[in-house]
Amino acid sequence: MSVIETKNLTKSYGKSRGIIDVNLNIEDGEVFGFIGPNGAGKSTTIRTLLGLIYPTSGSATIFGKNCIDHPEIRKEIGYLPSEVFYYDNMKVYDLLKYSASFYKKDCTKRINELAEIMNLDLKKKIDDLSFGNKKKVGIVQGLLHEPKLIILDEPTSGLDPLMQQRFFELIDQENKKGATVFFSSHILGEVQKMCNRVAFIKEGKIIKLEKMSTLQENSYKRISIEAKSNIPKGIFNINGVNDLKIKDNTASFIFRGNINSIIKSISQIELSNISIDEPDLEEIFMHYYAKED
Incomplete structure (x- = not known):
């Protein structure tokens, strides 16, 4: 009821x-x-x-x-x-x-x-x-x-x-x-x-x-990478990437989708470091707000 x-x-x-x-x-x-x-x-x-x-x-x-x-x-x-x-x-x-x-x-x-x-x-x-x-x-x-x-x-x-x-x-x-x-x-x-x-x-x-x-399930990932050289612009312009921040040789974003597709893009970069975490609810919340702006 x-x-x-x-x-x-x-x-x-x-x-x-x-x-x-x-x-x-x-x-x-x-x-x-x-x-x-x-x-x-x-x-x-x-x-x-x-x-x-x-x-x-x-x-x-x-x-x-x-x-x-x-x-x-x-x-x-x-x-x-x-x-x-x-x-x-x-x-x-x-x-x-x-x-x-x-x-x-x-x-x-x-x-x-x-x-x-x-x-x-x-x-x-x-x-x-x-x-x-x-x-x-x-x-x-x-x-x-x-x-x-x-x-x-x-x-x-x-x-x-x-x-x-x-x-x-x-x-x-x-x-x-x-x-x-x-x-x-x-x-x-x-x-x-x-x-x-x-x-x-x-x-x-x-x-x-x-x-x-659903909000907390594994389909959402917070990905941060550090490359050995500047990250090419446009490399992460794919479906599922949100809240993208790129500065010189570092990038961070929230990803939702097939993890293989984002790994394929990342594999084109020579990395120094990478971290993949679960985003908290606040990040997901701001993601929804940003989509509506």
């Missing part, structure tokens, strides 16, 4: 760009990555999907229901926005108990468990918290009702490395218990660590949707 489905989802802000014809289909139990630089349209997509802002055209459903027509579906969603704002004079525990009251169930035990995991002091006032600790409050608030769908928008900003690791472990546990996760980020290593599939968004449009295993 599709937990999230969007069809040509578009949000226009007049002269300002929003999102254009976003099509996503996220399955039950999946951890789905939504990747793009700041301003690419990630938060706009999420807010439109949740019915927090209305789409200009297209549609979005969660568990088969439109969030605008069926706001009750939000009880099954845990949402962590990229920036969190609270009533300053409330204590953390009071705020979380107030949040739990919307779900008509006792979340006291759950709040304490999550606070312990995230090392969150429940007795402090909100206005005494650092940005990172406010983000911890948002994480506990988003998970306290054990939602079936967890939507995370830049969730680790403000968290130190130890808390980031605890957060990843917590989300992994929730996923193993059956929660579907929609994870928006511009930090590629986070997505590489957690997700099954990933969609790249640029200037409001989806430019690529791919399985993580």
Whole structure:
């Protein structure tokens, strides 16, 4: 079953760009990555999907229901926005108990468990918290009702490395218990660590949707060579070569395709050194962006 489905989802802000014809289909139990630089349209997509802002055209459903027509579906969603704002004079525990009251169930035990995991002091006032600790409050608030769908928008900003690791472990546990996760980020290593599939968004449009295993499979190679003399221009102008950089007797590029074809080109050069590695997700990501320019 599709937990999230969007069809040509578009949000226009007049002269300002929003999102254009976003099509996503996220399955039950999946951890789905939504990747793009700041301003690419990630938060706009999420807010439109949740019915927090209305789409200009297209549609979005969660568990088969439109969030605008069926706001009750939000009880099954845990949402962590990229920036969190609270009533300053409330204590953390009071705020979380107030949040739990919307779900008509006792979340006291759950709040304490999550606070312990995230090392969150429940007795402090909100206005005494650092940005990172406010983000911890948002994480506990988003998970306290054990939602079936967890939507995370830049969730680790403000968290130190130890808390980031605890957060990843917590989300992994929730996923193993059956929660579907929609994870928006511009930090590629986070997505590489957690997700099954990933969609790249640029200037409001989806430019690529791919399985993580496919992105990381051996068909992509980062090749660097050092020759004994200057490398002839045009020797690597073949299909599959991207991000090519040549300077005098050195060259580096990402290659995807039949490895024999690139080895044939390399064999024409008298080499001093060569390295062939797996590119990281960031290099692959930039490759996709460059293709669209």
